[in-house]
Amino acid sequence: MVQYLVFLALSTSIFALFSLGLNLQWGFTGLINFGHVAFMTLGAYTTVLLSLKGVPLLLAALIGAILAALLGLVIGFVTLRLREDYLAIVTIGVGELIRLIVNNQDLPVGNTWISGAFGIQSYPIPLANLQPNLLLKLVMIGLLTLLAVITFYWLWRWIRSKGTSKLVDSPKQVRKKPDFILRLLGGGLLGLLAAAIYISGIIALYDYEPKAGLMLLSLLVLAFVFWRLEVLVRSPWGRVLKAIREDEEVPKALGKNVFWYKLQSFMLGGAIAGIAGALFAWQLSAIYPDNFQPQLTFDAWTMVILGGSGNNVGTILGAVIYFAYDTLTREFLPRIFTNLSSDQLGAFRIMVIGLILMVLMIWRPQGILGKKEELTLGK
Amino acid sequence: MVNSDSSPPPLLVATGLCKSFGGIKAVQDAEIQVTCGSITGLIGPNGAGKTTLFNLLSNFIRPDKGRVIFDGKPIQHLPPHQIAREGLVRTFQVARALSRLSVLDNMLLAAQKQTGEKFWQVQFQPLVIAKEEKQHRERAMAILESVGLASKATDYAGSLSGGQRKLLEIGRALMANPKLILLDEPAAGVNPRLIDEICDRIVSWNKAGMTFLIIEHNMDVIMSLCNRVWVMAEGKNLADGTPEEIQCHPKVLEAYLGK
Secondary structure, eight states: OHHHHHHHHHHHHHHHHHHHHHIIIIIITOOOOSOTHHHHHHHHHHHHHHHHTTOOHHHHHHHHHHHHHHHHHHHHHHHTTSOHHHHHHHHHHHHHHHHHHHHHSEEEETTEEEEGGGOEESOOOTTSSOOOOHHHHHHHHHHHHHHHHHHHHHHHHHHHSOSSOSSSOOSOGGGHHHHHHHHHHHHHHHHHHHHHHHHHHHHHHHTTOHHHHHHHHHHHHHHHHHHHHHHHHHSHHHHHHHHHHHOTHHHHHTTOOHHHHHHHHHHHHHHHHHHHHHHHHHHHSEEOGGGGOTHHHHHHHHHHHHHOTTOHHHHHHHHHHHHHHHHHHHHHHHHHOTTSOHHHHHHHHHHHHHHHHHHHHHHOTTOSSSOHHHHHOOO | OOOOTTSOOEEEEEEEEEEEETTEEEEEEEEEEEETTOEEEEEOSTTSSHHHHHHHHTTSSOOSEEEEEETTEEOTTSOHHHHHHHTEEEOOSSOOOOTTSBHHHHHHHHOSSOGGGSHHHHHHOHHHHHHHHHHHHHHHHHHHHHHTOGGGTTSBGGGSOHHHHHHHHHHHHHHTOOSEEEEEOTTTTOOHHHHHHHHHHHHHHHHTTOEEEEEOSOHHHHHHHOSEEEEEETTEEEEEEOHHHHHTOHHHHHHHHOO
């Protein structure tokens, strides 16, 4: 159970990070990226191959992120001047292109060249061989506690917050009460999940397990990236991005270099996905081209849309719900449908995700945390 | 003729502007001049190429030929955002409010030379940015006050009516602190009372030193506001002069009413 929850927190934080990159590009800037996995693949392979050459791990991950940003620069430079659908098409292609390259090329693994199709194994992973003394354990538990406290504080504030948004005085004051109960239920569930993960995290960190260290690392990275993104999207810089999302002619007429801002957004989103790729590779501890299927891009889209695009908290929530769903159905579906094979169950779970998304689009098209008013506004 | 001592120097001089879309010559050898501190009108029947001329001046559409001199500098080779930075800000025929941004954010976007618009400055200069934002916010609120939108500052711009969007767009152009504002049909689709209000505002901003170039079909607006009017028809210059001269210019009457 402890191990499973640690695994869950690790996966969730990595994919939350991955989706935050997409949310910056799509949710805030309106750039359609159907090949987000390309950045992740590049980040993962760069980190792994460089660290096998002896480059320090964090430096390798940083270079991975920079290369992912450069990939964004190249894609953006050729397509961002054109209409937005060109970007969508090119990103689909690049996503596949990168995967096919690492599948078919010989890769410099350590001192030899090995065909990419064999995958890469036994590369260094941060905190894997750590044997922490009591002090270090306490420090790590302290960091985890800090994250937990922040999470609980936000959950509490969200449950108690007024249902109506500040921007538009909603006429639906009557609906406040059920909203509160819904928030209490949702917040309570999330709180329970967070508490379970927190407790498992403490146990796993105390009897030190490498995965727990990696979980702490990726939670910290996620928290840091989330914090910087929140600062950015609320700054004048973020205002320009949102203006581009709404109507790029307006910022252009007001003296903003629209092309350059789109590039920045695309590159930064790519770099974040690159870091997520490094963490993903460390979690997997052996990577194969098949780990980077286009499916991952659409998982990220699901998470962004589920939570409400243009909302960083919503994106993280989307990732949590996605993995909670994944876990619950993996656990309980085989018990309910005992006559189905595991292949059928796998397909069934994906079908249900599609169904949930469709229901959501009808019932709450703005996503869970999105603002309804924003959808009904005419251009 | 050389400028006499009394007339101020031209702020904008465009000559020989041409633009064809396929075989259609939308603008042919057009010229226009805007003197500093004036309100200049640009009129003409539908399809005369007025909006295209605006697009050429602001380089939203690249001219095939021609020169645009703004404030003593040629600008026809600059990309649109740099032209705006030089101080030539345009508005759009159909008001473009950024729907999912608040009215105040729409205004703040227009402020020029913001430290917080640079990625690295956001990381390292939060205090400077907060201070600037406060100043910009005060200025934006003052302008919103003058266009009567102060009470809507925190609403989404998408919730504004058509006329209010026009006002927001003019206010946004002012917020950019330009030398010249190109207004494309500020009175189109606006109710008569609001038109009067918009005209009053334009006059008072003009008195405060702002130069305007206005496209408008509403002749009352043109006649009451403008010092000088340029007339276009079928992509070419037809006439220019004071509103009184234009009103009884035979060619203008012909273009509008037929022979």
